Each structure stands twice: as C-alpha cells, then as structure tokens.
Amino acid sequence: MILVLFGPPGSGKGTQAEFLKEKYGVVHFSTGAYLRELLSSGKSEDPLFERIAGIMKSGGLIPDEEITSLVLRHLEELDSKNPVKIILLDGYPRSRGQAGSLVDFCESKGKEFFVLDIRVDLAALKERLMSRVNCSSCNAPFSVASKETPVCPFCGSNEVFKRNDDNDEAVIGERIASYENISLEVLNFFDNKRVFIIDGNSDINTVKDRISKVVDVFIKEKF
Numbered sequence: 227m228i229l230v231l232f233g234p235p236g237s238g239k240g241t242q243a244e245f246l247k248e249k250y251g252v253v254h255f256s257t258g259a260y261l262r263e264l265l266s267s268g269k270s271e272d273p274l275f276e277r278i279a280g281i282m283k284s285g286g287l288i289p290d291e292e293i294t295s296l297v298l299r300h301l302e303e304l305d306s307k308n309p310v311k312i313i314l315l316d317g318y319p320r321s322r323g324q325a326g327s328l329v330d331f332c333e334s335k336g337k338e339f340f341v342l343d344i345r346v347d348l349a350a351l352k353e354r355l356m357s358r359v360n361c362s363s364c365n366a367p368f369s370v371a372s373k374e375t376p377v378c379p380f381c382g383s384n385e386v387f388k389r390n391d392d393n394d395e396a397v398i399g400e401r402i403a404s405y406e407n408i409s410l411e412v413l414n415f416f417d418n419k420r421v422f423i424i425d426g427n428s429d430i431n432t433v434k435d436r437i438s439k440v441v442d443v444f445i446k447e448k449f
C-alpha cells in the first residue's frame with residue numbers, strides 16, 4: 227500500500243512521518259530528502275544534478291518527466307525490498323501529471339493507495355519554516371525557538387543543520403505559492419474516497435492522533 231502524505235511545506239509531513247515509522251514500521255520515502263541525498267552523493271559537475279540543484283535552490287519544481295522517472299525507479303526498488311510494507315510517500319505527487327503517473331504505477335502493481343491531505347493555515351507556514359532545523363543524525367525536522375539549544379525529539383542529538391531552502395524568506399514564499407498553485411488540481415484528480423483530510427493546525431500530538439485514527443482503519447481493512 228502507498229500512503230501519500232500531502233500538504234504544504236512546513237505542514238508537519240516530515241515530523242508525522244517519523245511518528246508513522248515508529249508506530250507502524252512504514253517505509254518513508256521523502257522525494258525532497260531523496261534529492262538532497264542524491265545531490266550530496268553525486269558528481270557536482272553532472273549537468274542533470276546541477277540543474278536539479280539550481281531548481282531546488284530557487285524553490286521551484288523539478289520537471290515532471292525527470293522527477294517521475296527518479297521516483298518510480300526508487301519506488302520499484304523499495305517495493306521489491308519491502309513487498310508487504312506500507313510505503314509513505316512524502317513530496318510526490320506535486321502536479322496532475324505526477325498524480326496520473328502514481329495512479330498508473332499503483333494499478334500496474336496492484337497496489338492500493340490513499341492520500342492524507344494535511345491542511346494548515348498558509349499564513350502560519352513561513353514562521354514554522356524559518357524556525358525549522360533538521361537533525362544531523364537522523365534527519366528528522368523539528369522547530370527551535372531562536373535562543374533555544376536544539377535537541378532532536380526523535381534521537382536526542384543536538385547536532386542540527388538548516389536546509390538551504392528553509393533559510394531564505396523569498397524561497398519559502400516561492401515554495402508555498404507553488405503548493406497553492408497545484409494542490410487543488412492534484413487533489414481533484416484523486417477519487418474523493420481515497421483522500422482523507424487531516425486538520426494540521428493543532429499541536430504535533432493532536433495531529434498524530436488524527437492521523438493514527440485514519441491509518442488504523444487502513445491497517446485493519448488491508449492487513
């Protein structure tokens with residue numbers, strides 16, 4: 227089964243994914259994290275990598291054909307290693323074309339998929355993203371107030387890094403705007419029965435409970 231975590235940047239997808247990994251043993255595939263890892267491990271002079279790095283730096287989106295080919299290849303790999311597990315897909319689809327490719331992939335593999343649509347007031351997102359850091363040890367994202375010493379709530383490490391695209395207000399604005407532009411067309415593409423709306427405006431634990439209630443039902447029905 228593929229569970230799509232859909233929501234704007236800063237809506238808590240990464241944090242909730244950590245919790246879902248712990249509670250249900252899902253395999254988490256974040257396209258943004260995957261691309262960042264690919265770029266840091268790859269040859270910087272590769273023209274494809276250079277282009278992808280430039281797009282990510284500006285807060286734009288990688289063209290459908292390129293991202294889809296990378297994502298489907300990695301999904302195949304994950305699926306062959308973990309055939310019975312739930313794959314939690316975070317950051318894809320981000321266009322109607324990508325949504326169509328995902329549906330085709332699931333149909334060809336006989337896989338169920340559901341979408342958790344995390345809704346958050348867009349006005350609060352800039353602030354959340356400016357205060358967000360990632361743990362250098364386990365990569366989980368979390369927020370830190372400006373004078374606080376960061377401690378990762380998932381593994382306890384106090385080594386953190388700040389993503390380049392979380393550092394610049396203009397880039398954050400671009401990412402939120404791009405989500406606003408595409409979210410309706412992506413959600414409209416899916417059958418309503420597959421989309422579950424989660425109110426993501428509350429504290430992390432309340433949102434966790436809302437997501438758990440939905441995931442518990444999938445697990446009861448499908449496994």
Ligand code: AMP
Binds near residue numbers: 235261281288324391
């Ligand atoms: P994220 O970590 O999900 O915020 O993604 C970081 C960046 O990776 C985005 O701003 C895009 O440049 C790129 N990216 C990630 N997923 C996709 C996607 N599905 N389609 C196009 N670009 C993507």
